[in-house]
Amino acid sequence: MAKNVKISRGVDINLVGKAEEKLGAIDSTTVALKPTDFHGVIPKLEVKEGDEVKAGTPLFHDKANENTKFVSPVSGEVVEVVRGAKRRILEVRLLADKETKFENFDVSGVNSADKAGIIEILQRGGQWPLIKKRPFDVMAGANEDPKAIFISAFDSSPLAPNYNFILKDRATDLQTGIDALAKLTKGAVNIVTRGDKGVFSGLNNCTIHSIAGPHPAGNVGVQIHHIEPLNKGEIVWTINVQDLAAIGSFLNTGKIQNSRVLAMTGAEVKAPQYYSVVLGSSVESLSKGNINDNARFISGNVLTGDKIEAAGYLGYYHHQVTAIREDHEAEFFGWVAPGFDKFSLSKTFFSWAMPNKKYNLGTGIHGEERAFVMTGQYEKVFPFDIYPVQLLKSIIINDIEQMENLGIYEVAPEDFALCEFGCTSKINSQEIVRNGLDLIIKELS
Amino acid sequence: MEFIKNIVESVKPNFDKGGKLEKYWPVFDGLETFLFVPGHATSKGAHIRDGIDLKRTMVTVILALVPCLLFGMYNVGYQHFLAIGESAEFIDMVIYGAIRVLPLVIVSYGVGLGIEFLFCIKNGHSIQEGFLVSGMLIPLIMPVEVPLWMVAAATAFAVVFGKEVFGGTGMNILNPALTARAFLFFAYPTKMSGNSVWISTDGMQTVDGYTGATALGNAVEQGVAGIPPYLDAIIGIIPGSVGETSVIACLIGAVILIASGIGSWRIMLSMLIGGYVMGYLFNMWGANSYMEIPAHHQLMLGGFFFGMVFMATDPVSAAQTNTGKWVYGFFCGLLGIMIRVFNPAYPEGIMMAILFMNVMAPLIDHYVVQGNISKRLKRAQAIA
Numbered sequence: 001m002a003k004n005v006k007i008s009r010g011v012d013i014n015l016v017g018k019a020e021e022k023l024g025a026i027d028s029t030t031v032a033l034k035p036t037d038f039h040g041v042i043p044k045l046e047v048k049e050g051d052e053v054k055a056g057t058p059l060f061h062d063k064a065n066e067n068t069k070f071v072s073p074v075s076g077e078v079v080e081v082v083r084g085a086k087r088r089i090l091e092v093r094l095l096a097d098k099e100t101k102f103e104n105f106d107v108s109g110v111n112s113a114d115k116a117g118i119i120e121i122l123q124r125g126g127q128w129p130l131i132k133k134r135p136f137d138v139m140a141g142a143n144e145d146p147k148a149i150f151i152s153a154f155d156s157s158p159l160a161p162n163y164n165f166i167l168k169d170r171a172t173d174l175q176t177g178i179d180a181l182a183k184l185t186k187g188a189v190n191i192v193t194r195g196d197k198g199v200f201s202g203l204n205n206c207t208i209h210s211i212a213g214p215h216p217a218g219n220v221g222v223q224i225h226h227i228e229p230l231n232k233g234e235i236v237w238t239i240n241v242q243d244l245a246a247i248g249s250f251l252n253t254g255k256i257q258n259s260r261v262l263a264m265t266g267a268e269v270k271a272p273q274y275y276s277v278v279l280g281s282s283v284e285s286l287s288k289g290n291i292n293d294n295a296r297f298i299s300g301n302v303l304t305g306d307k308i309e310a311a312g313y314l315g316y317y318h319h320q321v322t323a324i325r326e327d328h329e330a331e332f333f334g335w336v337a338p339g340f341d342k343f344s345l346s347k348t349f350f351s352w353a354m355p356n357k358k359y360n361l362g363t364g365i366h367g368e369e370r371a372f373v374m375t376g377q378y379e380k381v382f383p384f385d386i387y388p389v390q391l392l393k394s395i396i397i398n399d400i401e402q403m404e405n406l407g408i409y410e411v412a413p414e415d416f417a418l419c420e421f422g423c424t425s426k427i428n429s430q431e432i433v434r435n436g437l438d439l440i441i442k443e444l445s
Numbered sequence: 446m447e448f449i450k451n452i453v454e455s456v457k458p459n460f461d462k463g464g465k466l467e468k469y470w471p472v473f474d475g476l477e478t479f480l481f482v483p484g485h486a487t488s489k490g491a492h493i494r495d496g497i498d499l500k501r502t503m504v505t506v507i508l509a510l511v512p513c514l515l516f517g518m519y520n521v522g523y524q525h526f527l528a529i530g531e532s533a534e535f536i537d538m539v540i541y542g543a544i545r546v547l548p549l550v551i552v553s554y555g556v557g558l559g560i561e562f563l564f565c566i567k568n569g570h571s572i573q574e575g576f577l578v579s580g581m582l583i584p585l586i587m588p589v590e591v592p593l594w595m596v597a598a599a600t601a602f603a604v605v606f607g608k609e610v611f612g613g614t615g616m617n618i619l620n621p622a623l624t625a626r627a628f629l630f631f632a633y634p635t636k637m638s639g640n641s642v643w644i645s646t647d648g649m650q651t652v653d654g655y656t657g658a659t660a661l662g663n664a665v666e667q668g669v670a671g672i673p674p675y676l677d678a679i680i681g682i683i684p685g686s687v688g689e690t691s692v693i694a695c696l697i698g699a700v701i702l703i704a705s706g707i708g709s710w711r712i713m714l715s716m717l718i719g720g721y722v723m724g725y726l727f728n729m730w731g732a733n734s735y736m737e738i739p740a741h742h743q744l745m746l747g748g749f750f751f752g753m754v755f756m757a758t759d760p761v762s763a764a765q766t767n768t769g770k771w772v773y774g775f776f777c778g779l780l781g782i783m784i785r786v787f788n789p790a791y792p793e794g795i796m797m798a799i800l801f802m803n804v805m806a807p808l809i810d811h812y813v814v815q816g817n818i819s820k821r822l823k824r825a826q827a828i829a
Contacts, residue, residue: 013493158493229824231821231824231825231828232825233825234828296486296492298492302491302492302493303491303492303493304491305492307488307492322492324492324493326486327484327486328484328486329484330450330481330482330483330484331481331482331484332449332450332480332481333480333481333482334481334482335482335498335500335501335504336501336504339496342496343493343495343496344495344496344497345495345497345706346495346497346502346705346706346707347704347705347706348496348497348501348502348505348705348706348707349496349497351496361493362486362493363486363487363492363493364484364485364486364487364494365483365485365486365487365494366482366494366495366496366497366498367482367483367494367497367498367499367500367501368478368483368485368498368571370498370499370573370574370614370615371573371612371613371614371615371616372615373499373502373575373614373615373760373761374502374707374760375709375760375763375765375766376709376711376760376765376767376770379767385817385820386817387766387814387817389765390765390766390810390814405818405821405822406814406817406818407817407821417490417491420490420491420494421491421493421494421495422495422497423494423495424495424497424498424499424501424502425499425615426494426498428489428490429490430489430490430491431489431490
């Protein structure tokens, strides 16, 4: 049954550099697939340097499950396998052809396929890694039995892309994707919108909910918590809504959809707008002429994204890039200055007098890490019926039973991003939550 | 500014690893970060961060304490000239008060920060800001005539046994400032009570009929008849600890703390309700003249407001959950008035009550969190 949820705890951080609703395209001659984007996956290479591949050819698979293929987004040559410490594979770099040649997958049986059949097709086509799960916020497991599938139809994080704009002509692909996912769960496929349904209004075979309120209302974890909360032992699968359309396109055509529309945002972007780019595009191709020098390039949004060096590549799950000012300068008596240009969840800076101001925030921490001192701060931006500080403390002391009791299965690192942003003691809570989840995965396996 | 920065940069190598003053790095770091908010950029997690840090938080609390401090200085002077029967200008009173109060502040900060620095050097930690507030709170809850060495001893006790033995800022169970006050109260009871410590007389003859007793001291003996008028108690021109007498000054502090989001309005409000309820119950009971003091008047006396705004709200020693804060604050107020009335030997029942509730706060939080846990378990069972 469709629900209308309203949350009040949270905050929208108003930043400079929102993307204009205009679509361009950027080509990237080199692209890379990064195994590090797939948390918990140990890659086994299926190609070697010098091999020719097509878009859709497997580059590596998961050591734990040979069927989970990770496929090349472009056709061309494998130019380099970049390894880090202990020979861990960091990137598989490819040189793209001018004209992309696609692998053709047989998807004719998809309408009559059962759960196993759908999963087999998705795995073969390299689309399976797009589906993630709660708890743990990692790739879904093919042998799991999810109680429902949740898809957030909007992103509420700072400068987030508008999926109603990106997907405005993709209703058919979305419907195909939903029909396939509906076979994977005994429960419902739930789509959560912000109220303005747009392209999502005509979709069938799914339940459309709405949620109102500030960020993190768009986080799928928040939506699950308020619509159908997770209990210990239960699993919910999730997928980004643009990735859902990509799966739909794959099942309609038999070719992978190797591009995504992403929002290029942030104060350091010259003309923020939307671009269609190939998965794993190089930062160089995106930033050239678009982004000021010496800016920090973030794949994703400012709260949860990854910092990418100038020679790096986009993340697999990101639908936004952000460029913001890199801060180095120490501030003389910065802790007593009035601070009109500082954004704060507290009202200790005079910027609170200007509620509609758009901020140009840099990467400064504005302080040093301390023990937990302030209380009640996290709760203001954490719309869960969970005690966030108590949960973090149980993770810090590795008390798994207490973590379970306090509801760790319902949260993902991204749900703590605003807590981390507003923390007086500058505690990196996203990392703590990730460590807690990883510890449980390790102990359970 | 560039000039100061250059000096800091030039001496920095001495304190870095391998430098000859490496041991004193915490001191250097403390001073450097005091002058300059470090320009560190985020390396993991959220790329942008809130402008607030612990220093800003502490400074806001100190700002909220300034009205109490200034009024305290004035009142010390006012009470002095009242006691010796001389008339004086406003500015004379403030200057006299400043001369009496500032040494308390200096001793409190000097001893407290000195000990903090020693612990940081020994542990190799950077200096944490907790004492910035405690150092201001301690002089404000002292009687003005307390000997400076006692302030030093109490501060040392509070920092070492109230805080450092638990692991420093953020780890303490008791409010350090109240620990200092309680230490003096129990270690030197004759010096900390009676009628002579509240007024600074410089040994001069007091005028006839002037006792120097605090409102609470009088209330025990004479009930309603002995306490100062309502308005005097609100303004704060009554004898008492340096910074605690003025309800108005405390309320200005409360407004700053609540508006900035740093002090918990839940604790303040529930403590006010708790104190009023207890005072009202005593009014109904009315067994002695002390109990007959109207509840609204009772709350204006002694350290009730100061304790409510600045002591009970200490985030480290108070309850941490929002529900817990209501319970914690309510009992701080309730017990404070109860102790004060039931045991006239402890006029500062508020101090006792807050310290007691500091100890109880983790228990309150435990039950609040347990409630959340069992709710989650029930939800799981309902489905299974």
